Amino acid sequence: MADEDWSAVDAYIGGKLLHDDPTLAAALAENRAAGLPGIDVSPLQGKFLHVLARAIGARRILEIGTLGGYSTIWLARALPQGGRIVTLEFAPAHAEVARKNLEAAGVAEKVDLRVGAALDLLPVLQTEGQSFDFVFIDADKENNAPYLEWALKLARVGATVIVDNVVRKGAIVDPANERSDVQGTRRFFDVAAGQKRWVATALQTVGAKGWDGFAIGIVEETTP
Numbered sequence: 029m030a031d032e033d034w035s036a037v038d039a040y041i042g043g044k045l046l047h048d049d050p051t052l053a054a055a056l057a058e059n060r061a062a063g064l065p066g067i068d069v070s071p072l073q074g075k076f077l078h079v080l081a082r083a084i085g086a087r088r089i090l091e092i093g094t095l096g097g098y099s100t101i102w103l104a105r106a107l108p109q110g111g112r113i114v115t116l117e118f119a120p121a122h123a124e125v126a127r128k129n130l131e132a133a134g135v136a137e138k139v140d141l142r143v144g145a146a147l148d149l150l151p152v153l154q155t156e157g158q159s160f161d162f163v164f165i166d167a168d169k170e171n172n173a174p175y176l177e178w179a180l181k182l183a184r185v186g187a188t189v190i191v192d193n194v195v196r197k198g199a200i201v202d203p204a205n206e207r208s209d210v211q212g213t214r215r216f217f218d219v220a221a222g223q224k225r226w227v228a229t230a231l232q233t234v235g236a237k238g239w240d241g242f243a244i245g246i247v248e249e250t251t252p
């Protein structure tokens with residue numbers, strides 16, 4: 029099956045399960061108008077994250093990788109009254125677009141958007157004593173291994189940690205592929221493999237974003 033067919037199926041399912049949403053459509057339009065790369069999650073993936081966050085009753089969400097805030101809006105909408113999402117973004121220009129989109133979407137008061145390298149910001153969250161029910165990792169794939177380790181430090185027992193783009197069109201199993209993001213994804217799986225505190229699986233996905241995948245797991249209590 030070709031990529032066009034995957035996109036056609038996404039369009040079909042989206043036509044059935046996604047309602048017209050001018051706010052989300054406007055956020056994507058703003059992202060493209062501002063020249064941000066088209067690497068937001070797809071609408072169906074955004075709703076997948078939303079459903080997942082609601083299913084587990086997440087009140088405190090951490091997102092690593094904001095871009096223009098498209099996935100942030102989906103996640104913020106999943107929060108109950110008083111819930112909060114902390115989202116980390118390296119590029120000030122991306123964060124600026126995200127702030128406008130979050131404001132326009134009416135979710136800004138639920139979002140704590142911090143600008144900087146996630147590996148600098150994550151220790152700050154620890155110092156602040158922050159704890160999360162749901163962590164979505166979607167930034168520079170080179171650092172997915174340390175991001176997983178940080179997620180496990182910051183997530184409460186029973187929390188869900190989900191990581192995007194862990195298949196990279198199958199490149200992870202191509203020994204000739206030495207791209208830094210692919211190597212980062214392999215390091216991520218190595219860390220996940222040795223990690224007893226994360227009960228995890230991964231699913232390959234196809235759709236409007238091509239062939240990729242999500243890793244997802246639950247945080248376990250530390251065992252002696």
Ligand SMILES: C[S@@+](CC[C@H](N)C(=O)[O-])C[C@H]1O[C@@H](n2cnc3c(N)ncnc32)[C@H](O)[C@@H]1O
Pocket residue numbers: 067068069092093094095096097098099100116117118119122144145146147166167168
């Ligand atoms: C795939 S995009 C995020 C897409 C977003 N989650 C969505 O679906 O709408 C990755 C984002 O991570 C940001 N990023 C890259 N390196 C980072 C780092 N070291 N710390 C924090 N953010 C980073 C990029 O600037 C980019 O905006």
